[in-house]
Amino acid sequence: MACKTPELNYMFVDNTTDVPEALAEINRHSLLAVHCKGFKLGSRRSGELTLITVATQTKSFIFDVLTLGQCVFDDGLGAILEDKTKEKLMFNCRRDADNLFHQQKVQLTGVLDLQLLEFMFSKREVPKSEEKSRRSSRTGEVQLLKGFRQCIEMYVKDEVIIEVRLRCQRQVLGDSHVWKTRPLSENLKKYCCVDASALFTLYINLQQDGKDHSRLVIASDRYVDTFRCLPDITQGLCVFNPFLPLDIIPEAGDSFEFPEASTKCIGCLRLFPADEFPKAQLRNKQRFCRVCAEVKSIFSKAFGIDLITQGKTRFVQAKPRR
Template sequence: MIYTKICQTNELDNFTSNDFSELAVDIEGDNLSRHGKIFTIQVYAPSIDTFYLFDCKTLSYSDVRLALNNVFSSNSVIKYFFDCRSDVDALYHQYNIELKNVLDVQLFEVGFRKCSGSGNSRYYSGLYKTLNTYSYDVGITSSELAVKNKISQQFKSKNYDIDLNDQDVLKYLAIDVVYLKKLYDLFFMKIGHGKIFRSIQIETQKRMEIWKKAHFVNDRSNAISAI
């Protein structure tokens, strides 16, 4: 996999010069929402096995919009997210970017459990639990899971910050997007285009319109499945 860090205006072309059909996306921040801070935006392009890391602490508002608005708001480019709610809220209110054509892998995971009759499908799973559960299917290693868990715990500390010179942090940020398409493919193979798929579509649309709400807090009450 190719790692491409984008920290300044003259590096934007490394991303914008490409023609993408699908991207996996995640955002890292403190209190990620319309009110919090966005530190990084991670984008993985499966077709060219390239990971793009946008450093929002050094890039300007116009830099981020120039690089990402067209693809993120395009109906012709698929975007894989894992629980897009906070990302939707943050992107719209901080960068005036409205996401379109999103496949929320968290919804497909609970739909997969419902179709398979495997486990309780009342609650959504987080990404770490999902990667751990389906590690064999998507090929994630135990060392990658260990890094994911270690940095997750580090980020939960009160002095939240992100060090892009830390190799484990970079691995963590990549892990959050690299396996999303593989997870989606696994879940969709079981779900198909039936009733559960339609339920996922409806719930995804609700998530994509969260930015319209007067207030949004992504707390534990949002862990109950609507699928």
């Protein structure tokens, strides 16, 4: 099923006979946009990816994963998502990459994450007074990321995209099963289409003539692996939060190197240099990186309880971004 208007051009692929045509068209392009929808995506790997939109700059292809099943990945979509030579515009790719890897056995590569690009574009910097102090005391490096809707409103400013998203927002937020319901309404198909196509406009407005492209590639490679590299995201304090993870975006320069890391945070389970943690935490082995410490503090103030209860860590999840 296809729809074509001056603003929207998409093909809804829910039949195996349409898959080869869609994949052939996608394969002609080296720059794509990818956006996933589903039921409780990222929720302890118990969610379900039901739709994946892969867009070129002129057309979006909405693959009905719920109907097509694993065969759509085995028949060629998986190879496209794993092809590093095809750059894929995404926004906060971590949950999508985790679900694709652990449920569809697809290792997503070639991502250019626009949530990171927006952070680089806005040129938020660490306060100069903190540059040479111990990492654990440099709390100014814990910074918020902008969400997808906020970036669309700030940088895309497309009335059609904003109107389509507003029209469907109440339905999407009010029904957790909306992406599992079939047949899928035309409004929701348009919603998938504009979410993917908006990534191209966002990229054009943020890329600054490509001067930060190499940094973005390195940062996105680290970002895409943040969740999927964990054996079990229910273990430890696996936090879905609005802060930029530490040591994801390399400093500007020639080397793009990151500090040697060998000490694990018991929250996010990532490795950091030892001075990421206060000396007292290193002694008692209750090590929280600065991001997890900030989330822990916010959670404790908001709910009046500690994230550590009788030696067990709680799972914290922000509201879904979809």
